[in-house]
Amino acid sequence: MSLDAAMPRATAPAILPGSGGVRGGLSDLFWRRPQFLLLLMLLPPVLWLGIVYIGSLFALLLQSFFSIDEFSGLINREFTLKTYGDLLQAANLDIILRTVTMAALVTLAAAIIAFPIAYYAARYARGRWKALFYLGVMLPLWSSYLVKIYAWKLILAKEGILTWLLAKLHLLWLLDAWLSLPIVGGNSLSVSSTGTFIVFVYVWLPFMILPVQAALERVPGNLVEASSDLGASPGQTFGNVLFPLALPGIVAGSIFTFSLTLGDYIIPQIIGTSRLFIGQAVYSQQGTAGNIPLAAAFTVVPIVIMGFYLWGAKRMGAFDAL
């Protein structure tokens, strides 16, 4: 009897007694079974994202295989590829081509403007200047998207600051000549493709600067010095040393500029011509036209393009620069 009673006391120093209570019991359970704790931690976020997000994406994908009855306007819930066939109509192909061209041009322009800022911030800015550069990119990045578009509406308006500035510089003839060109022109900059292009570049530029800067931060300064010591001109150093090393960063940034341009429907709606972009086509198909299957099929286009793009970017090592 006394031995039995002594047993727990004898083992106590080696293994601490359970803490008691529900809280203590739970705490012990988590410690003994980390898998259980892991499961408990993962369950809420995975359930949320899995049901709300992935579930919705599948619902959307499913609907792209439905079709719309052209006479009644009702959705026919039978599996068909007819909607994807509709996507290949000349008008729709035109929309896709226009959007992809715009995305490519915006990406190119953003890379060209971003490079000097990123290079200066990475190589020359020190201390307080570095922080200033960082905030200088960060604040426009996080500023309200609509306010930025609105600001450009003010700038590009016919009576706005840009026209005023060009008039002061006696350069209005240049603007008029540009606006009279067929595809890029229009009545004023705020209703031309040029306007759409400028706003796209402006809004997505910070997304390009940050990864390029991250890539350039990793280039040791003496690499550039070595290149010029060996007799390379600044142009050659750029082409053979800096650019190849910055390329993963540029590709990483281009993921954002490309993807965001492909999916945007607000910028071309507010600043631009009446010619549609993919995003606007999706919006009008699901809204006024009520053709959810075609809208769903349209959203598959950027998903597929981005899929290929990400696959290519991964092969170039762009994800290390993110």
Added chain:
Amino acid sequence: MRSDRGPSAPIGLKLAATGGLLFLHLPILLIFVYAFTTEEKSFVWPPPGLTTQWFAVTWNRPDVWQALSLSVRVAAISTAIALILGTLCAAAVSRTKFFGRETISLLVILPIALPGIITGIALRSAFALAEIPFSFWTIVLGHATFCVVVVYNNAVARFRRTSGSMIEASMDLGADGFQTFRHVVLPNIATALLAGGMLAFALSFDEVIVTTFTAGQQQTVPIWMLEELIRPRQRPVTNVVAMVVVLVTLLPILAAYYLTRDGDQIAGSGK
């Protein structure tokens, strides 16, 4: 041999970098001038006169206040949900290695990596299929989904820097799991969570693309602005609201920056 001061930049590079930064900032500054203009009908530059009367007019507009109140409530609740889900996910991913870990990270990042219109229309068609009517909660559902990633990014970066041995030490000293969380883990990740929460708030407060698909008839501030951009009613009021929105989003970003600037990864570098 590298010196800290380094050579000074070529003049061309200086000009291009300065020009780029001006290009980024001048348009936003312009908003501040237009908020004071006396011109009502057009965007004429230079402003014919300056006035502060539009601040009073805006103050007395009930639709602006309603939109602001809805935006703040949506952002607060979405941020709270994102804080819980994002922290749990970050803790799970950084503490342990398990099968499917990469998939979880991808799952969290996906809502922000795919264009917003896809998230928006996917949610809308799911609501239609499930016959859920639009409400305050459908907006929150969408916002919380893409806010998780901001909290997650900040928390993961902080967990990576926090040594696991501190938790073991706490347990060795007799603290149970909850005490360890309360007194060791939480103080360590608090500023990262605060920064992540502020960024999530700013993101939700500003979001328009997903919201147009999940909001029904209700107006958040960005929806109100979009409406004004497409069908202008009173342009000076829009100018004032735009300026206020810039200021309101500016503060959390600056705060988040100061909270995390000593870290290896600074908040917000991936929006």
